[in-house]
Amino acid sequence: MAKSGSNLTAVLDGANDLRMIDAPIPEPKYGEVQLKLLNCGICGTDVHIWKHGGFGGMPLTDRIVMGHESSSVITKVGEGVTHLKVGDRVATEPGGPCFQCKKCKAGRYNLCPVMQVIIPKYCGNLTRYAIHGADLCFKLPDNISDEEGAIIEPLAVTVYACKRANIGMGDTVLICGSGSIGLLCLVTVLARGATTVLVTDIADEKLKVAKQAGATYTLNVRGMSPKEAAAAIEDVLGGPADVSMECTGVPSCVSTAIYATTRGGNVTMVGMGDLVQEVPLGTAAMKEVDIRGILRYCHDDFSTAVSLVASGKVNVKPLITHRFPLEKTLEALQTTASGVAVKVMVRCAEN
Structure with a gap:
């Protein structure tokens, strides 16, 4: 030592x-x-x-x-x-x-x-x-x-992710995963004006933190297939999400996000998973759901992250x-x- x-x-x-x-x-x-x-x-x-x-x-x-x-x-x-x-x-x-x-x-x-x-x-x-x-x-x-x-550094990731996802005022957003990046996505999409946010996970304790951080709804999807999880998500939201932010990198969660996103919406891949995955790309194509990747951030995203915390808009x-x-x-x-x-x-x- x-x-x-x-x-x-x-x-x-x-x-x-x-x-x-x-x-x-x-x-x-x-x-x-x-x-x-x-x-x-x-x-x-x-x-x-x-x-x-x-x-x-x-x-x-x-x-x-x-x-x-x-x-x-x-x-x-x-x-x-x-x-x-x-x-x-x-x-x-x-x-x-x-x-x-x-x-x-x-x-x-x-x-x-x-x-x-x-x-x-x-x-x-x-x-x-x-x-x-x-x-x-x-x-x-x-x-x-x-x-x-x-x-600030991981928050800059979610600031950039929300720009890529084109989160806007009044959007309904699905966030797959309530780890640290998922929760930072949550507070960032709320700061950008999203009005309804559903966070999914398989751990009740993490979903409890998501609720405390401002999630409109939380849903434990443990044991559900991607289609079952998507159906449960749409039931809670009253329809598909405008935008989904996938924060786990798990193929089943990516599939859920594709199924649960509205026609013409987008799934933004925030979590890093395997480089090769089996997901329903045909469904995404037929629904015109864009799949967008992100890699890190740039200077303005870091500056924005500092401003969001300093202003109190993000806790x-x-x-x-x-x-x-x-x-x-x-x-x-x-x-x-x-x-x-x-x-x-x-x-x-x-x-």
Whole structure:
């Protein structure tokens, strides 16, 4: 175990091989800042990488520092950085787009073909100290807590997902899955003006949190086939959903969303599942249901996420159900993997 005051860091050497080490404290280069990590959230991607040594068909090729949902305070500023200063609290956008390709120059750098997703240039927030690109740091207002700041990153995912889904005022929305991303989708679609939102899951405890977070209806679909679940959803809503946001990645849930969405509506794939799935594409085609994917987010989505929390239009505090110190990162991952938690938060700072 690393000594107190050192750079305690959670590194993954391979599937199920998490180690706590004392890493060097990095120094910022041109355009970078040094960060003292405050909080870091654990998500399903972290769990998948930890368990399987990769994600989305991309295996790890080297040791990585875990964690990418964080809040930090700037401790040093590199040359060329003028918009940030020591003492600023920030949320950080992980990733490494080239900023040179056609997609990057069109403002869709989330689709950069050389984007480093699993091992980005700036990643690894389950640590005491790290460096980050200054242009990928977002100042946190004083009324956003350290824990709320660590949820800005996944909230940016749902902000972008709602843009892709074209959620509008008065929409009826189905959300499949009441994990942390499903619940963040819930609060985001409500902020965009959706008036009726039904959340499904197979865990009553998570559906209870969804109800507390503002869901109009919740439905436990355990044991139902996709068509049975869709029929139950339409019965509750009084008809099909205008838009469905699939947040599990499970093929049966994707199928349910297709069946339960109105003609001409869309199913937006927020959750990441197997790269090859068997789903009723013919039904989607006959109903003219668009199936839309999402990948991460862009700069404006991060800024919007900060504004939503700062303004009080989105409350992310109820989603945090479990907390651990950095020394217990493995326990934090295990708790997330168990399914009992909504959002697990790790405190990286020593005080």
